[in-house]
Amino acid sequence: xxxxxxxxxxxxxxxxxxxxxxxxxxxxxxxxxxxxxxxxxxxxxxxxxxxxxxxxxxxxxxxxxxxxxxxxxxxxxxxxxxxxxxxxxxxxxxxxxxxxxxxxxxxxxxxxxxxxxxxxxxxxxxxxxxxxxxxxxxxxxxxxxxxxxxxxxxxxxxxxxxxxxxxxxx
Amino acid sequence: xxxxxxxxxxxxxxxxxxxxxxxxxxxxxxxxxxxxxxxxxxxxxxxxxxxxxxxxxxxxxxxxxxxxxxxxxxxxxxxxxxxxxxxxxxxxxxxxxxxxxxxxxxxxxxxxxxxxxxxxxxxxxxxxxxxxxxxxxxxxxxxxxxxxxxxxxxxxxxxxxxxxxxxxxxxxxxxxxxxxxxxxxxxxxxxxxxxxxxxxxxxxxxxxxxxxxxxxxxxxxxxxxxxxxxxxxxxxxxxxxxxxxxxxxxxxxxxxx
Numbered sequence: 001x002x003x004x005x006x007x008x009x010x011x012x013x014x015x016x017x018x019x020x021x022x023x024x025x026x027x028x029x030x031x032x033x034x035x036x037x038x039x040x041x042x043x044x045x046x047x048x049x050x051x052x053x054x055x056x057x058x059x060x061x062x063x064x065x066x067x068x069x070x071x072x073x074x075x076x077x078x079x080x081x082x083x084x085x086x087x088x089x090x091x092x093x094x095x096x097x098x099x100x101x102x103x104x105x106x107x108x109x110x111x112x113x114x115x116x117x118x119x120x121x122x123x124x125x126x127x128x129x130x131x132x133x134x135x136x137x138x139x140x141x142x143x144x145x146x147x148x149x150x151x152x153x154x155x156x157x158x159x160x161x162x163x164x165x166x167x168x169x170x
Numbered sequence: 171x172x173x174x175x176x177x178x179x180x181x182x183x184x185x186x187x188x189x190x191x192x193x194x195x196x197x198x199x200x201x202x203x204x205x206x207x208x209x210x211x212x213x214x215x216x217x218x219x220x221x222x223x224x225x226x227x228x229x230x231x232x233x234x235x236x237x238x239x240x241x242x243x244x245x246x247x248x249x250x251x252x253x254x255x256x257x258x259x260x261x262x263x264x265x266x267x268x269x270x271x272x273x274x275x276x277x278x279x280x281x282x283x284x285x286x287x288x289x290x291x292x293x294x295x296x297x298x299x300x301x302x303x304x305x306x307x308x309x310x311x312x313x314x315x316x317x318x319x320x321x322x323x324x325x326x327x328x329x330x331x332x333x334x335x336x337x338x339x340x341x342x343x344x345x346x347x348x349x350x351x352x353x354x355x356x357x358x359x360x361x362x363x364x365x366x367x368x369x370x371x372x373x374x375x376x377x378x379x380x381x382x383x384x385x386x387x388x389x390x391x392x393x394x395x396x397x398x399x400x401x402x403x404x405x406x407x408x409x410x411x412x413x414x415x416x417x418x419x420x421x422x423x424x425x426x427x
Contacts, residue, residue, distance in 0.1 A: 018282040020218055065285055113286075
């Protein structure tokens with residue numbers, strides 16, 4: 001059930017990001033909903049499912065972009081894998097850790113995208129790059145915080161996810 | 171902190187390699203996959219329009235009143251332009267100049283935008299089946315909008331003129347000064363490579379020069395809002411406000427050569 005919810009959520013977020021988020025852009029920069037979905041999947045789901053949803057998020061973003069195909073797919077899988085490895089070292093229950101992970105993933109995603117641009121001979125001036133990277137990182141982090149607060153404020157949803165976690169553990 | 175096991179590295183490298191292979195050998199896979207998203211994007215765009223109409227009712231009402239007044243003025247200007255055009259045709263015939271044939275256009279609806287912040291692009295609801303191919307120029311009623319980057323069967327991706335990787339050769343309508351217009355991923359464009367002594371001034375109308383392949387000459391790009399000197403001091407640049415409101419495009423026209 002959780003997997004179906006996540007699947008629907010990723011498709012919904014991809015469509016929202018492509019069609020509606022322009023209304024909420026700041027200096028023509030919009031937050032990365034799909035990255036938040038990927039990090040959330042890596043933090044809350046079992047390893048295999050999490051990597052699949054990271055792949056799906058990255059693929060959805062690549063389909064709706066004009067950039068190098070599969071760049072986001074690879075990067076989202078990489079961030080998902082790193083979050084899974086981190087979750088084995090320490091607990092990700094704390095909201096600040098999750099927000100920090102989203103922030104770090106956003107920053108690293110933008111920096112890594114720059115490498116892909118070099119590969120594809122796409123030049124973006126340094127001033128424009130830093131402007132977009134900083135605003136994207138801050139905006140995505142802020143949105144992740146809002147989403148997390150909404151998620152925590154829904155006790156029914158939390159209980160549902162915890163119950164599913166217990167079922168999967170047994 | 172991380173114990174990178176060999177198996178993990180091998181499996182990740184294999185996965186990444188497979189994806190890179192996929193991206194390299196099958197470039198049309200992204201074009202095929204965009205077809206799946208066409209109808210969901212159309213539904214979401216329609217919803218956005220309806221909700222936008224309700225939310226921005228008062229703004230739309232005021233804009234409607236303003237546009238009604240402007241349309242009367244424009245009708246007069248159009249009549250004058252028609253007269254000038256007819257006179258032009260007659261004079262060209264007299265001088266036996268070759269007549270420029272008007273270009274054929276196809277209309278398309280914008281159903282989505284780029285999901286990332288690193289490119290300025292649109293997704294439209296027409297593709298190869300409508301005769302659209304990669305490289306075709308996209309305009310709106312107000313001026314130049316962009317170029318077709320990918321064309322699938324029933325959808326296409328358009329790179330807008332405010333993408334930094336799209337350069338258009340342009341001239342000032344007044345002084346005929348040439349330059350290259352590129353984007354800033356924002357609401358303005360930059361006209362670069364202007365000589366230090368170039369004749370470019372505020373409010374100059376910038377149009378396409380016809381030197382870039384496929385771009386017809388005379389398409390409006392925008393107006394100059396600022397002129398400055400490059401850091402090196404060897405050339406100047408001009409900031410241009412686009413004629414087309416790129417953040418609010420809902421319908422576009424594709425020029426079929």
